[in-house]
Amino acid sequence: MLEREKSGGVRLLKYGVMDLPGDAGQEADRSGVITATLKQMLREHGVRRSRSVISVAGQSVFTRFVKLPAATPENIERMVGFEAQQNVPFPMSEVVWGYQLIGGASEKGEYEVVLVAIKSDIIESLAKAVDAAGLHVELVDVSSLALYNAVRYNYEVEEGCTLVADIGAKTTNLIFIEKEKIFTRAVPIGGNTITQEIMREFEDQKLSFAQADELKRRKGFVGLGGAYEEPEDPLTARLCKVIRNVMTRIHADVTRSVIFYRTQQGGQQPNKLLLTGGSVAMPYADHFFNEKLQIPVEFFNPFRNISLAPGIDREKLAAEACGYGGAVGLGLRLAAGECPIEVNLLPPYVIERREFNKKKVYFFGCAVGLALVGASWGYYFNQRAEVEQKILDNEVEPTIRALRQLEGQITRQQKNVDRYGQIKDQIKKLAEARVRWHQILEDITQRLPADTWIIQLQPASGGMAIGGMSGGAELTPPPPPEGAPPPGAPDAGGGRPSTAPKEQQITELLIVGGSINKPTEPERLQKPTEFLTKLRESAHFDEKATNITKGPTPKEGDMDFTFSITAQLKVPIPL
Numbered sequence: 001m002l003e004r005e006k007s008g009g010v011r012l013l014k015y016g017v018m019d020l021p022g023d024a025g026q027e028a029d030r031s032g033v034i035t036a037t038l039k040q041m042l043r044e045h046g047v048r049r050s051r052s053v054i055s056v057a058g059q060s061v062f063t064r065f066v067k068l069p070a071a072t073p074e075n076i077e078r079m080v081g082f083e084a085q086q087n088v089p090f091p092m093s094e095v096v097w098g099y100q101l102i103g104g105a106s107e108k109g110e111y112e113v114v115l116v117a118i119k120s121d122i123i124e125s126l127a128k129a130v131d132a133a134g135l136h137v138e139l140v141d142v143s144s145l146a147l148y149n150a151v152r153y154n155y156e157v158e159e160g161c162t163l164v165a166d167i168g169a170k171t172t173n174l175i176f177i178e179k180e181k182i183f184t185r186a187v188p189i190g191g192n193t194i195t196q197e198i199m200r201e202f203e204d205q206k207l208s209f210a211q212a213d214e215l216k217r218r219k220g221f222v223g224l225g226g227a228y229e230e231p232e233d234p235l236t237a238r239l240c241k242v243i244r245n246v247m248t249r250i251h252a253d254v255t256r257s258v259i260f261y262r263t264q265q266g267g268q269q270p271n272k273l274l275l276t277g278g279s280v281a282m283p284y285a286d287h288f289f290n291e292k293l294q295i296p297v298e299f300f301n302p303f304r305n306i307s308l309a310p311g312i313d314r315e316k317l318a319a320e321a322c323g324y325g326g327a328v329g330l331g332l333r334l335a336a337g338e339c340p341i342e343v344n345l346l347p348p349y350v351i352e353r354r355e356f357n358k359k360k361v362y363f364f365g366c367a368v369g370l371a372l373v374g375a376s377w378g379y380y381f382n383q384r385a386e387v388e389q390k391i392l393d394n395e396v397e398p399t400i401r402a403l404r405q406l407e408g409q410i411t412r413q414q415k416n417v418d419r420y421g422q423i424k425d426q427i428k429k430l431a432e433a434r435v436r437w438h439q440i441l442e443d444i445t446q447r448l449p450a451d452t453w454i455i456q457l458q459p460a461s462g463g464m465a466i467g468g469m470s471g472g473a474e475l476t477p478p479p480p481p482e483g484a485p486p487p488g489a490p491d492a493g494g495g496r497p498s499t500a501p502k503e504q505q506i507t508e509l510l511i512v513g514g515s516i517n518k519p520t521e522p523e524r525l526q527k528p529t530e531f532l533t534k535l536r537e538s539a540h541f542d543e544k545a546t547n548i549t550k551g552p553t554p555k556e557g558d559m560d561f562t563f564s565i566t567a568q569l570k571v572p573i574p575l
Helices: 031-044 073-087 120-132 143-154 191-201 209-219 234-264 285-293 314-335 348-393 396-446 524-537
Strands: 002-004 010-012 051-056 062-068 095-102 111-119 136-142 161-167 172-178 181-187 270-276 297-299 452-459 505-516 547-550 560-574
Touching: 002 314, 010 314, 031 120, 051 120, 051 143, 051 314, 062 073, 062 181, 073 095, 073 111, 095 120, 111 120, 120 136, 120 348, 136 143, 136 314, 143 161, 143 172, 143 181, 143 314, 161 234, 172 234, 181 234, 191 209, 191 234, 209 234, 234 285, 270 285, 270 314, 285 297, 396 452, 396 560, 505 524, 524 547, 524 560
Parallel strands: 051 136, 161 270, 270 297
Antiparallel strands: 002 010, 062 111, 095 111, 161 172, 172 181, 452 505, 505 560, 547 560
């Protein structure tokens, strides 16, 4: 809990942290667990119902940084709305979105805008879980943007570029900060990735997720590698090697993000790295990134410019401070008064409830007035009713006959409504399949290792092949067969869309890839294995049924080699 001091500063009153029970490695609706955990934590810290600010993880949010020409605020809002319709990969009626201008106009007269959007059902589920715990949701922020606000509050923005690496449980958020510029990118690797790799390394011991995570916390550290000696304990040596391998993957994504930021966003090379997040507390994490990036590295302190209440254990807070950057950024939204970025993805039901609460006083006054008027007129209407009842009795029979005719018309219209509802469901299903193609193809390209490309992507159970893509390219789903109507189009007679007697589905994809053959590199043939490992981590593919079906067999003198991977979809896609 943060409060604003009379001097204008911010003070930390209370803080708490509690692990969510259950297997953190499983993807599931955890609304009930979140509510129960929040209630317990509020009881332990003596916090009653109060205002709250929540954030959503970077991997759940669609984020884009776009440049717009100089225009009036009204025209900028219209242009941003158009950009949202073009870029957000979901129907706009199913998302909550917002935007904010970053800094002023550039030398070219352009404005940079950050555009964020999230599926409505995701944010409503989270907000309702927090509401159920007794907290009133005031704002919904994005974790990476909240962390940006915390950095700007606690650190002076120096010349050049500062890179913030927030290594969380499931995601590593990268934030590039310059004086009038910000860029964020989410990498789907985090602390849980390390835990899962430990489970695979010690598969013979059949460790559960919780046991592997405890082993990581108790004995794990980032192996220094190179000329440094390995730990004497064989178990610790294996553990540290696994952790270093995952950290190396994060470093590779950091390098790719820096290149993208400099070439596509016109940014500068980072000259400083701030580490934060719950997974950077492992020993030697700062040494690892200093060795790899060759720039100064330090741990981010979110309480650098925040005073502490007398009852707070300063030593304990200092040991845990790296994990509170995002939480401090959220608290500043209410306590600091104004923050550099103030997007709000508040779900519609909360906005409607807020508007209703503003009008409750007027509703109450109207209700009292109506009650008094009703009491005055009650006697009159009672007497008048007896007279009118006699008149109505003479008109009841014709009215009943007319109502029966209307009932028959309504029944027929209801059948038409049901029939059109079935058509709507079919169109919606096809639209969802189209969105899934975009998600799957983008996910595959994000997982491509360096110097590796896709030669062919063939649905093994039907459909058409596409090919010629490399890491980072945007893919489009295969077009429908020649002559086939587009999804949702009317049939030849102009009626509703036709339905096939039996739905065809794509259940498996054949991915033919290629990679550069570099004989001087001893691990040149590990690109297919690295690509396979990343595909197995995807939420779209079945881990056990995703395998290399044709291994790389380059001959001496070959410049490149090919390989094939068969990936089974967890959820089939209808054709």
